[in-house]
Amino acid sequence: MSAAPAGRPRLLVVGGTGGFVGRAVRKEFGPDWTLRSLHRSPDPAEASAGIEWVAGDASRPTEWGPILSGVDAVLNLAWYRTGGDRRFRPLAEGLETLIRACERSGVRRFVQISVPDAPDALESGLPYLARKRQVDRTLASSALDFVILRPTMLYGPRDKLLTVMLRTIDRYGRFPMFGDGAYHVSPLAVEDLARVIRREIVRPSRTIVPVGGPERWRYRDLTDLLFSALGRRPRYVQLTPRGAVRLARLLETFGSSLLYAYEVEWLLSDRLGLAPYAGLEPPLADVRPFVRSEAARRLGRSSPSPG
Numbered sequence: 001m002s003a004a005p006a007g008r009p010r011l012l013v014v015g016g017t018g019g020f021v022g023r024a025v026r027k028e029f030g031p032d033w034t035l036r037s038l039h040r041s042p043d044p045a046e047a048s049a050g051i052e053w054v055a056g057d058a059s060r061p062t063e064w065g066p067i068l069s070g071v072d073a074v075l076n077l078a079w080y081r082t083g084g085d086r087r088f089r090p091l092a093e094g095l096e097t098l099i100r101a102c103e104r105s106g107v108r109r110f111v112q113i114s115v116p117d118a119p120d121a122l123e124s125g126l127p128y129l130a131r132k133r134q135v136d137r138t139l140a141s142s143a144l145d146f147v148i149l150r151p152t153m154l155y156g157p158r159d160k161l162l163t164v165m166l167r168t169i170d171r172y173g174r175f176p177m178f179g180d181g182a183y184h185v186s187p188l189a190v191e192d193l194a195r196v197i198r199r200e201i202v203r204p205s206r207t208i209v210p211v212g213g214p215e216r217w218r219y220r221d222l223t224d225l226l227f228s229a230l231g232r233r234p235r236y237v238q239l240t241p242r243g244a245v246r247l248a249r250l251l252e253t254f255g256s257s258l259l260y261a262y263e264v265e266w267l268l269s270d271r272l273g274l275a276p277y278a279g280l281e282p283p284l285a286d287v288r289p290f291v292r293s294e295a296a297r298r299l300g301r302s303s304p305s306p307g
Contacts, residue, residue: 009034011074011075012075018037020190022077024194025197035051041055062098072107074110088131089131103144110145111146112148116151116274119265119269149209150210152213162187166298170299183219183268189290216273216275229296249261
């Protein structure tokens with residue numbers, strides 16, 4: 001492995017910089033940090049950016065010592081969106097092994113990307129959440145300086161949230177509404193999450209930080225905004241909360257990754273409207289320009305319509 005340029009701290013990104021959050025991290029940290037990226041397959045975009053790729057899988061037994069050599073901070077992005085305990089348990093245990101290796105190797109800081117609070121039944125019964133909390137607890141009980149970031153719903157280019165919602169509305173002219181839509185979300189730009197990581201990675205502490213976007217939206221108001229950006233009148237397929245969960249489960253049985261039942265339950269629990277993260281300059285991005293830009297792109301316009 002190559003030596004880091006003088007004066008440039010080295011960040012190990014577990015899970016790589018090719019994913020949704022990873023790309024934003026690569027853009028934010030690339031100019032003045034040396035990035036070492038751990039994942040299974042080479043990524044041409046990382047190679048062209050001069051990122052050190054380490055072939056590895058956090059869910060399998062790994063000799064972390066050489067990988068952590070010269071590393072100042074670790075950022076864990078590795079997690080799955082769905083799956084059973086046979087998938088999540090090895091990853092959780094591998095990350096716990098990493099945490100212990102960081103203690104031995106003298107790593108200065110560990111940043112864990114986690115998730116907001118969820119209903120108790122999901123926290124204890126869903127491997128996605130139960131194993132995530134297992135890793136959070138292991139990190140919190142370690143000797144490391146750490147921050148556990150719990151961002152709310154993320155959006156940005158090629159996201160699985162607003163761009164998918166806009167595509168659905170544009171294609172069908174309607175959108176499902178779960179219950180009354182009076183629960184809340186506070187969308188956070190993925191680029192802002194990367195800026196939060198940069199700020200928190202150099203602040204010695206042992207803490208858990210919820211990370212909300214700049215505005216707490218009623219869900220139905222946000223979906224109305226999507227219709228408006230596409231020049232359409234809001235038209236909803238009304239579903240009861242129970243019916244919404246059943247629909248999501250049906251989609252899962254057919255292999256769809258559009259929406260998972262636990263995501264619907266989480267949304268309906270009204271736990272995703274987190275307070276805005278404070279202290280960034282420039283401030284957190286307003287979601288409206290992104291929505292207008294994505295809508296204009298779908299409509300084939302060269303620039304967003306005003307409003």
